Amino acid sequence: MTDFIDLKLSKPILRAITEEGYKTPSPIQAGTIPSLLEGEDVLGIAQTGTGKTAAFALPLLHKLAEAQHKAISKQPLAVILAPTRELANQIGENIQDYARYVPLRTKVVFGGTSIRPQIQALFRGIHILVATPGRLLDIMNQGHCDLSKVETFILDEADRMLDMGFIHDIRKISAAIPKKRQTVLFSATMPASVKGFADGLLRDPVTVEVAPQATTAEKVEQQLMYVDQGDKRALLDHLFKDPAMEKVIIFTRTKHRADRVTRNLIQAGVTAAAIHGNKAQNARQRALKAFANGETRALVATDVAARGIDVDGITHVINFELPNEADSYIHRIGRTARANATGIAIAFCCEEERAYLKDIEKIIRQSIPMVDDHPYHAADVANATSKPVRPVQGGRGGGGGRGGAKGGGGRNSGGKRHTNQRPKGSGQGGKPHAGGGNNASGAENAGGAGKPKKNKWRKKSAGNAGGGKPRSGGRPGGRSGGAVQGGNRNRNSGNS
Ligand SMILES: Nc1ncnc2c1ncn2[C@@H]1O[C@H](COP(=O)(O)OP(=O)(O)OP(=O)(O)O)[C@@H](O)[C@H]1O
Numbered sequence: 494m495t496d497f498i499d500l501k502l503s504k505p506i507l508r509a510i511t512e513e514g515y516k517t518p519s520p521i522q523a524g525t526i527p528s529l530l531e532g533e534d535v536l537g538i539a540q541t542g543t544g545k546t547a548a549f550a551l552p553l554l555h556k557l558a559e560a561q562h563k564a565i566s567k568q569p570l571a572v573i574l575a576p577t578r579e580l581a582n583q584i585g586e587n588i589q590d591y592a593r594y595v596p597l598r599t600k601v602v603f604g605g606t607s608i609r610p611q612i613q614a615l616f617r618g619i620h621i622l623v624a625t626p627g628r629l630l631d632i633m634n635q636g637h638c639d640l641s642k643v644e645t646f647i648l649d650e651a652d653r654m655l656d657m658g659f660i661h662d663i664r665k666i667s668a669a670i671p672k673k674r675q676t677v678l679f680s681a682t683m684p685a686s687v688k689g690f691a692d693g694l695l696r697d698p699v700t701v702e703v704a705p706q707a708t709t710a711e712k713v714e715q716q717l718m719y720v721d722q723g724d725k726r727a728l729l730d731h732l733f734k735d736p737a738m739e740k741v742i743i744f745t746r747t748k749h750r751a752d753r754v755t756r757n758l759i760q761a762g763v764t765a766a767a768i769h770g771n772k773a774q775n776a777r778q779r780a781l782k783a784f785a786n787g788e789t790r791a792l793v794a795t796d797v798a799a800r801g802i803d804v805d806g807i808t809h810v811i812n813f814e815l816p817n818e819a820d821s822y823i824h825r826i827g828r829t830a831r832a833n834a835t836g837i838a839i840a841f842c843c844e845e846e847r848a849y850l851k852d853i854e855k856i857i858r859q860s861i862p863m864v865d866d867h868p869y870h871a872a873d874v875a876n877a878t879s880k881p882v883r884p885v886q887g888g889r890g891g892g893g894g895r896g897g898a899k900g901g902g903g904r905n906s907g908g909k910r911h912t913n914q915r916p917k918g919s920g921q922g923g924k925p926h927a928g929g930g931n932n933a934s935g936a937e938n939a940g941g942a943g944k945p946k947k948n949k950w951r952k953k954s955a956g957n958a959g960g961g962k963p964r965s966g967g968r969p970g971g972r973s974g975g976a977v978q979g980g981n982r983n984r985n986s987g988n989s
């Protein structure tokens with residue numbers, strides 16, 4: 494069994510994570526930290542809520558602290574990219590927590606907020622830059638940031654960063670970082686459509702897949718409610734009569750619908766706020782903070798809050814509208830049942846959404862259990878035998894792609910290595926999180942000791958869903974055409 498001590502992280506880091514209440518490394522942490530400490534490129538795939546942030550952050554902090562380099566003006570040593578402002582902010586907070594006993598300087602930069610303090614912090618010198626791609630490019634183009642000293646390049650939510658919305662920006666940023674570097678990609682999903690880009694960015698990577706990509710969080714109880722579009726509001730109000738719906742995130746496809754659902758909830762006496770791309774950044778952060786603190790019972794969100802956001806104690810996720818990108822379902826429902834917690838995810842499905850449901854069930858390799866004992870059950874939709882018709886829609890676009898010239902981009906790896914790491918203990922039995930303490934928004938420098946302790950990552954024999962069966966041998970060649978050298982390294986046999 495791997496313990497944090499076995500991972501050979503330095504004492505100040507161990508002390509900080511002990512104070513965080515982490516007792517046992519999660520499977521993705523045990524599986525990736527040794528390779529990351531050795532400076533290897535890593536592709537890490539594990540379900541939502543299983544501690545991927547610490548998996549990439551702890552070894553980075555360890556290495557930077559050991560190296561004892563001074564922070565240089567405008568020249569960070571590590572760059573971590575995330576697709577949304579709130580996620581970048583949260584990663585920055587996590588890093589501040591983990592780095593509280595090491596003398597490293599971190600800055601988070603993202604759009605929608607004043608660029609000046611960000612430029613000033615870079616000028617004073619930082620070790621780690623956490624950024625959304627658009628703002629980082631702005632700062633680089635203005636000559637305030639030079640990535641030529643970057644040794645570690647990390648993409649959180651890597652598949653999202655490599656899809657249409659961001660790929661051009663990522664190429665430009667990647668081209669500004671020396672080729673000789675460590676590149677690290679993490680996500681719960683890695684669809685085939687972007688796998689080629691991932692392969693192109695990584696050099697001879699170690700792949701650690703705790704569960705096959707697109708595996709849903711183990712402890713989330715999924716439910717499907719067929720309902721006519723016009724009854725969705727009444728069904729939502731009905732569900733909110735249940736006091737167990739304590740802390741609920743509701744996803745819609747459009748910003749407009751998010752605002753409407755928020756208004757309706759408030760009218761029905763439910764405290765609610767919306768978060769989406771048309772809101773001012775301070776309103777977005779306020780909404781997230783009020784939800785995290787328990788001041789509002791409902792957060793109504795577009796997919797801007799689907800990925801990575803870690804708010805303690807979310808009891809329910811409601812897909813008021815199913816996402817048209819099937820992967821998004823996995824990330825949305827993963828806002829609940831994080832770490833040791835349990836949670837419920839309810840998907841509303843009307844006639845027009847049957848095609849989306851089909852896509853989702855296909856990628857998650859499960860059919861979502863139907864619940865029909867509610868007053869708005871749409872039997873005709875449930876029993877429909879016709880082929881679902883896919884609604885006409887635009888592409889993903891989404892969060893801040895800027896298009897533009899092609900960048901130099903990634904390094905093309907030759908051979909691929911693949912570790913079959915499916916560490917034991919991917920089960921995460923146990924109680925829901927103790928509430929509080931994990932504010933996803935707010936000040937970048939939050940943290941310090943005395944936060945509520947988190948449940949330890951319980952060791953439990955794998956046994957079920959989290960595992961799936963180990964992959965055999967090297968994986969099929971990447972789409973970038975790199976040769977497959979099927980070598981099958983197993984760096985953490987202690988844990989597998
Ligand atoms: N070893 C550990 N023991 C206990 N709790 C942990 C451990 N590692 C991480 N956590 C906690 O688990 C929660 C989820 O972690 P994190 O946000 O890193 O998950 P993730 O895998 O990145 O999820 P997502 O795919 O949704 O981004 C956080 O609250 C974090 O503090």
Ligand SMILES: [Mg+2]
Pocket residue numbers: 545546649801
């Ligand atoms: Mg994450």
